Amino acid sequence: MKKILIIEDDEVIRDxxxxxxxxxxxxSFIIYNFENAINEILEIKPDLVLxxxxxxxxxGELLLQNLRKKSNVPxxxxxxxxxxxxxxxxxxxxxxxxxTKPYNPNILLLRIAAVLKRTxxxxxxxxxxxxxxxxxxxxxxxxxxxxxxxxxxxxxxxYLLTHQNKIVTxxxxxxxxxxxxxxxxxxxxxxxISRLRSKLKSVGYENAIETRKGIGYILS
Amino acid sequence: xxxxxxxxxxxxxxxxxLVIYIVLLLMFLAFKIDKSLILVTSVILFVFIIVILxxxxxxxKDFYTNLLSNIEKLDKAYLVLETINKPNFYDGEIxxxxxxxxxxxxxxxxxxxxxxxxxxxxxxxxxxHEVKIPIASLVLMTxxxxxxxxxxxxxxxxxxxxxxxxxxYYARSENAEKDYLINEVSLNKIISNVALKNKDDLLxxxxxxxxxxxxxxxxxxSKWLEFIINQIINNSIKYKRKIRNSYVKIDTHDYEDKIxxxxxxxxxxxxxxxxxxxxxxxxxxxNGRIMTKSTGMGLFIAKNLCQKLxxxxxxxxxxxxxxxxxxxxxxxxxxxxxx
Numbered sequence: 094m095k096k097i098l099i100i101e102d103d104e105v106i107r108d109x110x111x112x113x114x115x116x117x118x119x120x121s122f123i124i125y126n127f128e129n130a131i132n133e134i135l136e137i138k139p140d141l142v143l144x145x146x147x148x149x150x151x152x153g154e155l156l157l158q159n160l161r162k163k164s165n166v167p168x169x170x171x172x173x174x175x176x177x178x179x180x181x182x183x184x185x186x187x188x189x190x191x192x193t194k195p196y197n198p199n200i201l202l203l204r205i206a207a208v209l210k211r212t213x214x215x216x217x218x219x220x221x222x223x224x225x226x227x228x229x230x231x232x233x234x235x236x237x238x239x240x241x242x243x244x245x246x247x248x249x250x251x252y253l254l255t256h257q258n259k260i261v262t263x264x265x266x267x268x269x270x271x272x273x274x275x276x277x278x279x280x281x282x283x284x285x286i287s288r289l290r291s292k293l294k295s296v297g298y299e300n301a302i303e304t305r306k307g308i309g310y311i312l313s
Numbered sequence: 314x315x316x317x318x319x320x321x322x323x324x325x326x327x328x329x330x331l332v333i334y335i336v337l338l339l340m341f342l343a344f345k346i347d348k349s350l351i352l353v354t355s356v357i358l359f360v361f362i363i364v365i366l367x368x369x370x371x372x373x374k375d376f377y378t379n380l381l382s383n384i385e386k387l388d389k390a391y392l393v394l395e396t397i398n399k400p401n402f403y404d405g406e407i408x409x410x411x412x413x414x415x416x417x418x419x420x421x422x423x424x425x426x427x428x429x430x431x432x433x434x435x436x437x438x439x440x441x442h443e444v445k446i447p448i449a450s451l452v453l454m455t456x457x458x459x460x461x462x463x464x465x466x467x468x469x470x471x472x473x474x475x476x477x478x479x480x481x482y483y484a485r486s487e488n489a490e491k492d493y494l495i496n497e498v499s500l501n502k503i504i505s506n507v508a509l510k511n512k513d514d515l516l517x518x519x520x521x522x523x524x525x526x527x528x529x530x531x532x533x534x535s536k537w538l539e540f541i542i543n544q545i546i547n548n549s550i551k552y553k554r555k556i557r558n559s560y561v562k563i564d565t566h567d568y569e570d571k572i573x574x575x576x577x578x579x580x581x582x583x584x585x586x587x588x589x590x591x592x593x594x595x596x597x598x599x600n601g602r603i604m605t606k607s608t609g610m611g612l613f614i615a616k617n618l619c620q621k622l623x624x625x626x627x628x629x630x631x632x633x634x635x636x637x638x639x640x641x642x643x644x645x646x647x648x649x650x651x652x
Binding site: 103105113116173267 | 441442443445446447448449450451452453454456457470474481492493494496501504505508509510512513516519521522523524534535536537
């Protein structure tokens with residue numbers, strides 16, 4: 094399980110964020126002592142740090158600068174300041190991403206996943222049973238049967254795969270699609286899922302995607 | 314300065330002079346003084362009064378004509394004292410001194426108001442950052458408890474967030490010296506952020522978002538432009554028509570020296586009599602009054618921010634058909650050379 098370290102001084106946000114991350118399959122850690130933050134980070138060895146800019150004792154930007162001298166751990170800056178200059182400054186100090194409060198939790202999770210993937214720290218290889226998956230070309234293959242997925246179907250399948258055996262809500266799928274600049278509506282999502290279903294069926298996986306009424310879908 | 318009015322002002326002097334002259338003349342006649350002497354004395358006296366009046370007139374004429382014309386020419390009339398020569402007559406000096414004192418006290422007053430405004434703006438900015446923390450907590454809490462909480466909680470929080478954002482950008486747009494940073498940014502990313510922000514509202518209202526060709530790099534402040542586009546899309550959602558295929562269409566047109574970003578909807582549109590006023594402060598118009606509570610600030614702030622960024626914003630609409638907002642972003646050769 095990926096370790097994510099939360100550096101945030103607001104208790105409510107800190108705890109809610111921790112439970113959000115736990116629920117999404119990450120192992121979350123919290124720092125309570127900001128004076129000694131760098132050493133704690135180095136000790137915990139997280140896969141990713143969520144760093145608030147306004148923390149006591151040491152400014153988040155300063156902390157990031159100091160941290161970069163010792164470690165290349167991916168850092169996402171989180172702040173309620175939303176000036177362009179703050180973002181540019183943070184990125185120049187070596188942040189991997191920058192997100193402003195209040196953020197949409199689903200988007201935060203997508204950003205975390207993206208950073209983990211980009212920094213190569215994500216060794217979850219996408220596997221589904223005996224299926225041969227070619228993300229780039231959008232092709233799934235099993236034995237001699239090859240099926241081409243559209244971009245939307247691939248995004249949905251990819252999301253379901255990374256959350257295998259967990260319930261995925263329609264909103265999560267929608268957020269991921271929109272995040273990939275596919276601004277589809279509810280009907281289109283339903284159509285895309287049923288097409289994906291029948292394509293999976295054609296390679297021999299019938300009922301791979303189950304519907305949980307009122308909640309979402311699950312790939313099992 | 315008109316001669317007629319000047320003479321009118323000096324009428325008392327002329328009358329006294331004439332009275333004295335007549336008395337003198339009568340005395341001369343009574344003493345039977347030689348006529349040629351009377352003539353010479355009269356000429357001297359008249360030359361004397363004319364010279365005095367002319368000197369008085371011309372000294373003032375130059376000064377006042379200059380003063381008035383400079384006041385007219387300056388866009389900041391209160392700076393006029395710096396542009397005129399010191400007068401060489403006493404009442405002019407008093408006037409200048411008085412103007413100087415009045416100016417000074419006005420400046421001090423304005424400065425104190427300005428610093429009050431700056432303090433207030435700083436406080437607002439700080440307050441907004443503070444208030445965002447509980448909002449962020451609420452967002453996380455509703456998300457973590459989404460199985461037991463209704464979606465309406467999230468909607469209300471989102472509204473709260475939008476209003477707070479509006480205050481922030483209002484404070485910035487009214488009073489921004491260096492709050493923005495022009496950078497090369499991806500238009501696609503800006504659109505994507507705005508789209509994600511409005512995803513729930515768009516889906517809820519069954520409005521299709523159609524994004525065409527937006528793969529451009531532009532020079533702008535991405536946060537500000539995001540806010541501007543967000544205001545426009547908020548309006549499209551607010552003023553949609555109750556029809557089946559509502560949409561918001563975002564497209565660009567690429568010209569040699571500019572990129573025009575258009576955001577078009579097929580909503581209720583804007584009345585012809587209202588359209589020229591939609592960018593005015595607190596203007597709500599027919600739609601704002603009938604449809605929903607409107608503050609009339611969104612487009613006003615958007616236009617203000619556009620001006621600061623050097624973009625142009627235009628709107629066209631036909632009632633019950635469509636509304637189309639265009640943002641004109643110039644391509645800056647300067648930045649291209651810099652690269």
